[in-house]
Each structure stands twice: as structure tokens, then as C-alpha cells.
Amino acid sequence: MFKTLRVLYASIIVLFSTALGYAALPLPEQVARDFKPISGYVVQSSGNDYLIDLGIGQGVVAGDLFSVVGPGKAITHPVSGKIIGTEEQVKGLLRLTRLKNGYSQSRPVGAVTDSIKRGDSILRFQDMAAVVWDYTGQGHQLARQLQSGLPHLQWKDYADAQQKRPTTPARAETMTPTLYFILTSQTLEVRGPDFELIHSYPVTGTPASTSNATLTTAALPALPLLPVIAPATGGAVQAGGEPIWNNANLKGTPIGVAVGDFDGDGRQEAAIAFSDRIEIGRLNADGYQSLGAIRLAGGSQAYALDAADLNSNGRTELYVSAMNSNGNPAGISIEFRDGRYRTTISKISWHLRTVMLPGEGNVLLAQEYNGLGREFNGPVFRVKRTGDSLTRAETFPLPKRINLYGFALFSSQGRTLVANLDDDGYLSVLTASGEQLAGSADTVGGTESYFEMNDETATGGEPRQVYLKARVEATSQGNILVSANSGLGFLGRLRMYVKSELKLFHWNGKDLRETWHTTPEKSYLADFRLLPGTAGENSKLVTVVAFPSMNPLTARTASVRMYDLGTP
Amino acid sequence: MKKRIISASIIAAALGLSVPAMALDVTPYGAIRVGTWWTSSTYYNGQNALHDADFTLDLQGDSLVGMRVKEGDFSGIAEMGAYNPKNRAGGVELRMLFGEWDFGGGKVRVGYAPSPYVFRSEQTYDSDGGFNGYGSLWDGRYAQIKASLNNGLYLTLKKQSTSNTGGTSNFTTNTGPAWQNTPFNLTATQYAATNTNYDTYLPQTTVGYEGKAGILKYGGGMAFNFYKVTQTTSDVVTSKDEIYSYLGFAHGTVDLAPVELKFNLYTGQNVGNLMANSGAATGSYYFNRHNAYTYGGWAQVGYTLNNKIKMFTGASYESNDTKESKVDDRMAAFANLQYAVSKNFKIVPEFTYLNDLRSRTGAKEPQIYAAGVKWEMTF
Numbered sequence: 001m002f003k004t005l006r007v008l009y010a011s012i013i014v015l016f017s018t019a020l021g022y023a024a025l026p027l028p029e030q031v032a033r034d035f036k037p038i039s040g041y042v043v044q045s046s047g048n049d050y051l052i053d054l055g056i057g058q059g060v061v062a063g064d065l066f067s068v069v070g071p072g073k074a075i076t077h078p079v080s081g082k083i084i085g086t087e088e089q090v091k092g093l094l095r096l097t098r099l100k101n102g103y104s105q106s107r108p109v110g111a112v113t114d115s116i117k118r119g120d121s122i123l124r125f126q127d128m129a130a131v132v133w134d135y136t137g138q139g140h141q142l143a144r145q146l147q148s149g150l151p152h153l154q155w156k157d158y159a160d161a162q163q164k165r166p167t168t169p170a171r172a173e174t175m176t177p178t179l180y181f182i183l184t185s186q187t188l189e190v191r192g193p194d195f196e197l198i199h200s201y202p203v204t205g206t207p208a209s210t211s212n213a214t215l216t217t218a219a220l221p222a223l224p225l226l227p228v229i230a231p232a233t234g235g236a237v238q239a240g241g242e243p244i245w246n247n248a249n250l251k252g253t254p255i256g257v258a259v260g261d262f263d264g265d266g267r268q269e270a271a272i273a274f275s276d277r278i279e280i281g282r283l284n285a286d287g288y289q290s291l292g293a294i295r296l297a298g299g300s301q302a303y304a305l306d307a308a309d310l311n312s313n314g315r316t317e318l319y320v321s322a323m324n325s326n327g328n329p330a331g332i333s334i335e336f337r338d339g340r341y342r343t344t345i346s347k348i349s350w351h352l353r354t355v356m357l358p359g360e361g362n363v364l365l366a367q368e369y370n371g372l373g374r375e376f377n378g379p380v381f382r383v384k385r386t387g388d389s390l391t392r393a394e395t396f397p398l399p400k401r402i403n404l405y406g407f408a409l410f411s412s413q414g415r416t417l418v419a420n421l422d423d424d425g426y427l428s429v430l431t432a433s434g435e436q437l438a439g440s441a442d443t444v445g446g447t448e449s450y451f452e453m454n455d456e457t458a459t460g461g462e463p464r465q466v467y468l469k470a471r472v473e474a475t476s477q478g479n480i481l482v483s484a485n486s487g488l489g490f491l492g493r494l495r496m497y498v499k500s501e502l503k504l505f506h507w508n509g510k511d512l513r514e515t516w517h518t519t520p521e522k523s524y525l526a527d528f529r530l531l532p533g534t535a536g537e538n539s540k541l542v543t544v545v546a547f548p549s550m551n552p553l554t555a556r557t558a559s560v561r562m563y564d565l566g567t568p
Numbered sequence: 569m570k571k572r573i574i575s576a577s578i579i580a581a582a583l584g585l586s587v588p589a590m591a592l593d594v595t596p597y598g599a600i601r602v603g604t605w606w607t608s609s610t611y612y613n614g615q616n617a618l619h620d621a622d623f624t625l626d627l628q629g630d631s632l633v634g635m636r637v638k639e640g641d642f643s644g645i646a647e648m649g650a651y652n653p654k655n656r657a658g659g660v661e662l663r664m665l666f667g668e669w670d671f672g673g674g675k676v677r678v679g680y681a682p683s684p685y686v687f688r689s690e691q692t693y694d695s696d697g698g699f700n701g702y703g704s705l706w707d708g709r710y711a712q713i714k715a716s717l718n719n720g721l722y723l724t725l726k727k728q729s730t731s732n733t734g735g736t737s738n739f740t741t742n743t744g745p746a747w748q749n750t751p752f753n754l755t756a757t758q759y760a761a762t763n764t765n766y767d768t769y770l771p772q773t774t775v776g777y778e779g780k781a782g783i784l785k786y787g788g789g790m791a792f793n794f795y796k797v798t799q800t801t802s803d804v805v806t807s808k809d810e811i812y813s814y815l816g817f818a819h820g821t822v823d824l825a826p827v828e829l830k831f832n833l834y835t836g837q838n839v840g841n842l843m844a845n846s847g848a849a850t851g852s853y854y855f856n857r858h859n860a861y862t863y864g865g866w867a868q869v870g871y872t873l874n875n876k877i878k879m880f881t882g883a884s885y886e887s888n889d890t891k892e893s894k895v896d897d898r899m900a901a902f903a904n905l906q907y908a909v910s911k912n913f914k915i916v917p918e919f920t921y922l923n924d925l926r927s928r929t930g931a932k933e934p935q936i937y938a939a940g941v942k943w944e945m946t947f
Contacts, residue, residue, distance in 0.1 A: 423639075494912050
């Protein structure tokens with residue numbers, strides 16, 4: 001009877017593994033790289049912080065933990081009595097908080113047994129007690145991969161840890177590990193002794209041929225990981241903060257950028273929208289090659305650009321939100337058809353925006369415009385394309401007061417959350433019901449893209465320029481990207497941003513932390529698009545910026561840039 | 569007026585100071601507009617025509633600074649500006665001060681704002697006059713409560729008008745000094761054997777609708793105002809008038825981008841009494857116990873050449889008739905070109921022609937040819 005059950009159990013496991021297509025993989029390189037031991041020295045104290053001699057380009061990132069080791073008792077020879085060495089004394093832990101060129105700032109974590117001194121050695125993730133909490137029941141293989149791949153950590157027994165782990169991840173009361181590796185069905189999170197997030201990796205299945213599946217791998221399926229941009233506690237400039245190329249041959253103030261395979265040739269093109277035209281070019285490894293431009297009808301003014309392949313023909317269409325010369329919505333769709341780019345849909349009467357939805361991908365959403373005083377009228381809804389016409393589909397549920405622009409959805413711990421740019425410029429995290437969970441410490445966003453409302457003009461009021469909220473994009477890892485522009489941005493009809501950066505925020509379940517940003521510079525960051533890495537390539541960012549001009553009579557210089565984020 | 573200005577300033581300052589705490593979305597804005605005009609007029613003394621020609625350069629009356637605030641479902645506007653050059657001695661003018669509550673199904677506005685039947689053209693002469701008094705129902709701004717629904721219907725309860733000569737409303741004469749120049753000075757508080765008593769019962773009421781059908785945006789409605797005037801001389805009532813004002817109005821915009829057509833039409837009884845418009849024709853007022861009947865309107869064609877240049881031309885006409893005397897009519901026409909030098913700087917060369925035709929007494933009235941430029945900077 002038991003033998004029969006065991007055979008049946010094994011068969012079921014094989015069937016499941018075949019269906020899921022999971023196969024065992026070695027420990028991902030990113031995890032090994034993130035926890036590779038690196039040594040350095042304490043340079044000096046700086047208030048409550050300590051400066052260490054590891055900085056940008058030396059493999060460390062904000063959030064890394066270092067054991068501080070100082071000389072302990074002298075070791076004397078039992079016969080000669082001579083000092084033959086000193087014991088190593090672990091004084092405490094330091095967390096890297098801000099990366100600099102040649103050095104970094106760090107801050108003690110927990111108690112420090114002895115004062116940390118200049119010259120003390122620091123060892124990243126060396127000899128730290130680590131535990132795996134597996135909430136999937138299938139992480140034994142991963143635990144073994146971690147133990148063999150990261151032998152410098154002091155691993156607790158997997159089975160024992162499983163018995164003692166809390167029902168939901170929380171700082172341990174009875175155990176005192178330094179590193180928690182918490183495996184859920186969606187992520188592998190690594191947290192420090194204070195339960196601060198250090199790294200997060202999404203867990204995804206990788207299709208494998210059925211012939212490779214074995215009983216062993218099926219019974220203990222490994223969950224391969226995709227590395228992500230390392231979250232950290234500070235706002236440090238990290239790898240990927242500088243563009244890998246920069247094309248500054250554009251004229252005007254961009255209002256948006258979209259990337260996709262527009263002509264179906266298997267290569268990626270970029271479209272850059274200005275208020276009066278859409279420029280299209282090819283993205284190469286070393287730059288942007290212009291292919292041409294499509295001008296809007298005379299007097300029309302574009303204010304947003306998005307791209308999606310709604311008709312699933314393998315060629316991404318462009319969707320331009322625009323107002324015509326009389327101030328009425330008149331968006332267009334541009335498509336590569338019969339060998340050239342054409343306007344295939346015109347007079348679109350909605351605001352349009354694509355949003356990446358967890359588990360669904362890129363979808364086109366819309367919202368109505370009401371020229372009688374409601375620039376964003378009614379609920380946001382999905383858009384379907386039939387032939388060369390767009391139709392309104394089902395309402396897209398969003399918390400109250402969230403309009404089409406300036407939000408993104410992301411998954412966290414099994415629920416969908418909303419990252420939204422508030423009216424006052426702060427980035428907030430909301431539940432689906434609108435409850436605010438956290439907000440950014442500083443204002444972000446800010447655009448110069450606008451459309452004009454003239455509903456009060458005929459009765460003696462002033463035209464009102466409605467500036468769009470900046471694009472907010474959630475990565476597949478649940479991080480949130482948003483631009484941060486500063487400058488002249490408070491006047492109703494005159495905006496010029498002169499300083500910008502792109503910021504990455506991480507939601508750790510409690511707080512919204514800025515974890516990364518591009519190098520701040522004197523420009524206006526009009527829009528950006530995240531290009532997730534495929535086939536092992538690194539993820540990339542495409543941005544469009546405009547540079548300040550003191551002469552309002554001349555067009556500003558604009559630039560399209562690409563950043564390599566250093567991770568797939 | 570000073571009280572209004574002080575109140576607006578205090579509100580603006582309070583809003584500004586409370587920004588960090590209340591996380592308000594505060595947006596200041598403004599516009600500076602200067603007009604440079606060469607005018608040539610012909611006016612009459614009986615049948616004798618006289619002429620005058622001048623150049624003027626002055627700040628337009630719609631130069632302003634304002635602030636828009638928004639917090640959740642509530643928003644507000646405080647706007648102050650220069651008086652029209654003809655009333656520059658008035659100092660700074662409160663242009664708008666209102667709060668608005670967006671309750672989902674519509675909005676409620678409470679404050680000081682233009683009347684809903686105002687619909688102006690693109691004519692820039694006379695401080696962006698927009699055919700004011702020549703086919704446009706401009707009557708300034710008044711305290712009001714306006715409820716508008718998302719389906720386009722609206723109701724406005726506005727401060728009542730008691731004007732019978734144009735300009736500001738008339739008031740009961742036997743009010744005490746302490747009540748002068750307040751909203752209460754329609755209520756007598758001091759005995760006088762000879763007095764003029766204005767009695768009002770209801771706010772000036774407007775119901776209307778704004779809608780859209782394809783390329784046509786349209787609106788229309790009705791307005792009503794009523795008051796009594798009783799003249800007493802040596803304790804003897806010498807005259808008693810009940811002045812009923814009605815107004816029916818319609819306007820629309822046809823979007824044929826790059827062409828735009830606009831029109832405004834209205835008709836009514838004692839429209840001058842309803843609107844207290846200093847620019848209105850005298851023939852639009854109740855006169856000698858006769859109601860004045862008015863109809864008028866304007867039409868305009870616009871064409872957008874490109875992102876820099878728009879062109880407009882239009883004409884207007886208004887007729888006022890008390891059936892007792894002559895028709896007081898007038899007309900105007902204009903053509904201009906709006907050139908956007910930059911996003912925030914626009915110049916508008918224009919040619920305008922105004923002709924007051926004849927008064928209600930049948931006398932010939934002035935006509936003006938004007939050529940000039942509006943210089944506008946916005947922020």
C-alpha cells in the first residue's frame with residue numbers, strides 16, 4: 001500500500017515538474033556576486049557614521065553589511081612566550097549607506113562591542129550567521145545551492161530553521177541570524193539582522209525540456225532567480241547611473257518617448273514626441289539613428305506618447321495624446337504599414353497611457369476629457385483596437401482621485417499596490433482601496449508636458465495649462481522608477497526644469513526607500529522607458545531630456561540617452 | 569472694494585503659508601497685457617460730424633495675478649487685476665474669488681466670478697473686450713452660488729441687479745451713512761421724506777445647459793431679474809415701477825480644425841437692467857415705463873495656420889427697442905492675427921471697427937476705427 005502511494009506520489013511530482021517545466025540551475029551569478037566576500041578598512045569616523053575605503057566600482061552597493069574586525073588578545077607561544085599573533089575580535093556590523101568615489105559612508109547596525117577605530121578591517125558578509133526561511137515548501141534545493149555557493153556564511157540547518165520560522169516573515173525572537181534568506185513564491189528576499197531589506201530577487205520559472213526533468217529535480221524543484229537592481233538604504237549613485245550613449249541632436253522640448261519594434265524588423269526603434277511632431281529612429285548599440293518624423297496637423301499639440309501592439313501584428317503602434325488647434329482632444333495612432341509610417345487612427349478623443357500590469361504586461365488605458373471643466377473625466381478604462389478604431393472596454397479600477405497619468409501598479413507580498421504621484425508631487429504607495437501606506441520623503445516627478453483648458457476663457461477667465469504627471473513605472477521586481485525634475489515648476493503657465501535625475505524606489509513592505517538614481521544633471525528629464533533585459537541581456541533605460549535655454553525664441557536642445565542597468 | 573482686496577489678500581496669504589502643512593496644490597499664474605492703439609473716431613453734434621485721432625498705450629484691464637489652489641475635491645481661485653484704463657482710478661480690482669467643491673456628480677461654486685451667459689469673442693480692442701456691449705453679454709463679475717451637474721445643467725444664483733442707467737447698481741437713497749456701499753444699502757434705515765426705494769426679492773437667477781454633440785459645443789439658458797423702484801417726493805409716492813428682466817441666450821463652437829466657428833445669440837427684455845453693464849447701450853434699459861427689447865449676437869471665424877499663428881475675424885450686432893422711441897442699435901467688427909512669439913509671449917495685431925449707429929432718440933452716435941497691437945505675456 002505504502003509502496004503504491006510512493007510511486008503515485010513520485011508520478012504526480014514528475015507530471016507537475018513536466019508541466020511547470022522547472023529545472024535545477026546553479027546559484028545565479030548575481031546572488032554570488034552580491035554576497036561575495038570583499039575586504040577593506042575603516043578610514044575614519046564621521047559623526048555617527050564611519051567612512052570605509054570601498055567605493056564606487058569596487059563591487060559594493062548601498063545596503064551591504066560588513067563585519068568590523070579589530071585586533072583582540074595577543075597569542076603567545078607556550079614555550080618561548082613570544083607574541084606570535086593576535087586573535088580577531090568582531091566589534092560589530094556596519095551597513096554601507098552611501099557610495100562615493102574611493103570611499104563610502106557606513107553606519108553601525110545593532111550593538112558595537114568595542115569602539116570602531118581607524119584601520120579596523122571590514123569584511124563584507126563574512127562569517128555571518130545565515131538562515132533560509134522557505135515559505136514555498138520547495139526551497140530545499142535552493143538552500144543547498146546557497147550553502148554551497150556562499151560557504152563563507154554560517155548557515156543554520158534548513159530543516160531546523162523551517163521548524164522554527166514564524167508563520168509570516170518577521171524578525172526572529174529566538175534566533176539571531178545576521179542574514180535572513182526568505183523564499184516566497186514570488187521573491188527571494190535577503191534581510192539583515194534588523195530585518196532591513198538588503199536584496200530582493202524575483203522567483204520565476206524557466207522552461208526546460210521535459211527530457212531534462214528528473215525525479216530529483218522534480219521532487220525538489222529549484223526556483224531560478226533573476227537578479228535585480230540592488231536595493232539599498234541610501235540614495236547613492238550606483239552602476240548604471242551614467243548613460244552608455246547620448247545623442248544630443250534633437251531640437252525642441254520632448255514630451256515623451258516610446259520604444260518598440262515599430263516596423264517588425266526585429267530591431268528596436270524609439271519614437272520621441274515633441275508637441276508638433278513625432279521623431280522616429282533606430283536604437284543601436286552605440287546610439288540613436290534618426291529615421292524621420294511625422295508632423296501633427298497644424299496647430300495640434302501632443303502631450304503624451306505611448307506604444308503598444310494592440311493588434312498583435314508584431315509591430316508596435318504609437319499612440320499620441322494630443323489636442324487640436326481648437327483645444328479639443330485629437331489623438332492619433334501611428335503605425336508602420338505598407339513600408340512607411342502612417343497615421344492610421346485620428347481624432348482620438350481620450351487621454352491615452354500604457355501601463356505595465358502585473359501578470360498581464362503592457363496595456364493601453366484611457367480616460368475621457370470634458371472641455372467643460374473636467375480635464376480628466378470619469379473612470380480610467382481599457383482600450384481595445386479593432387481594425388483602425390479604438391473602442392472603450394471595461395473600467396479599470398483605481399483608487400479615488402487617481403487619474404490616468406502618474407501611477408503604476410506593482411505586486412508586493414501577494415497583493416497589488418499602486419504607486420502614485422500625488423497632486424503635491426510626492427510619490428505614495430496606496431492599496432487598491434486608496435489607503436496610503438507610505439510616501440516619498442521628497443517631491444519627485446514634474447513635467448513640462450501640458451494641454452490647455454479653455455473652459456473659462458469665454459466667460460472672462462484665463463486659459464489653464466494642465467501639466468501631466470510624470471510617468472511612473474514599476475519594474476518586474478516591484479521597484480518603482482520615476483523622474484525627479486527641479487527648477488521653475490510652480491507657475492501655472494511657465495515651467496522650465498533645469499535639474500533632473502531618474503530615481504528608483506523600493507517598497508520594503510513598510511517604507512518607500514530611494515535606492516538608486518541616475519547622475520543628477522542640468523537638464524529636464526521629459527520621459528523614460530524601461531527596457532527589461534531579454535536572453536540574458538542587461539536591462540536598459542531610454543530617457544529623453546532637454547537642456548535649459550535662456551533664449552525663449554530658440555528651440556531647446558534635446559537628447560536621447562540609454563543607460564545600462566547592469567542587470568538582466 | 570478695499571474690503572474685498574484685503575479679504576482676498578488674507579486668504580491668499582493664508583493659503584500660501586499653509587501649503588506645507590496642508591499639502592495643497594498651489595499654482596500661481598498671471599498675465600501682463602498692454603495695448604497700443606491708433607484710433608480714429610467720428611462723433612456727432614446733431615448732424616455735424618467731428619473727428620478725433622489718437623495713439624494710446626496702456627495696461628489692459630485684464631492684466632492680472634492669480635492663484636489656483638486644490639486639495640482633494642476642493643479648489644479655489646483668487647485673482648486680482650488692473651482696472652480697465654477707463655477706470656484706472658479704481659486701483660486694483662478683485663477679478664475672481666471663489667471656492668469650488670467637486671462632489672462627483674457635479675460642482676458647487678461659491679464666490680465672485682463672471683456670469684454664466686458671458687461669451688466673448690477674440691476681439692482684443694478695449695482690454696480684450698470681445699464685443700462687450702456690441703453683441704456680447706459682458707456684465708463684469710458678481711457674487712454668486714453656482715451648481716453645475718456633470719450632465720451639463722447648471723443653476724446660478726447671483727447678486728441681484730438694480731441698475732437702470734448702466735454701470736453700478738442703484739441703491740435705496742434713505743439708508744444711513746453706516747450702511748453706505750454695503751450690500752445692505754438696498755434697505756432703508758433712515759427717514760427721508762423724499763427718497764428712491766429699490767426693493768428686491770430674489771437673486772438674479774440663471775439656468776442653463778452646456779453640452780457637446782460631435783464637433784459642436786453648445787450652451788444656452790435663461791436669466792431672470794426683478795426689482796421695484798418707488799420714488800417718493802415729500803412723502804408722496806410719485807412713481808412706482810416693477811422692472812422684470814428676462815434673457816435667453818445661446819452660444820456655440822464648431823470645431824472644424826484648423827477652422828473654428830463661434831457664435832453667440834441672445835434676446836431679452838430690459839437686458840440692461842439685468843446686467844448692469846456700463847458698456848451696454850442705453851436703449852437696453854427700462855425707459856419711461858416701457859420695457860426695452862433686445863436681440864443681438866456675434867459670429868466669428870478662426871483659422872489656425874500653424875503652432876505660431878492663429879487668425880480670427882468676426883462681426884456683431886445688437887438692437888434695443890423700447891417700442892416707444894427709436895431703435896438703439898450698434899455693431900462692431902474686427903480681424904486679428906495672434907502670433908505666439910514664444911510659449912509665453914504673444915502679440916496680436918488687430919483692426920477693429922465700432923459703430924454705435926443711432927441712439928434711442930434717433931441721434932447719430934460715434935464710430936471708431938482702431939488699429940493696434942495687444943502685447944501679452946503670461947506666466
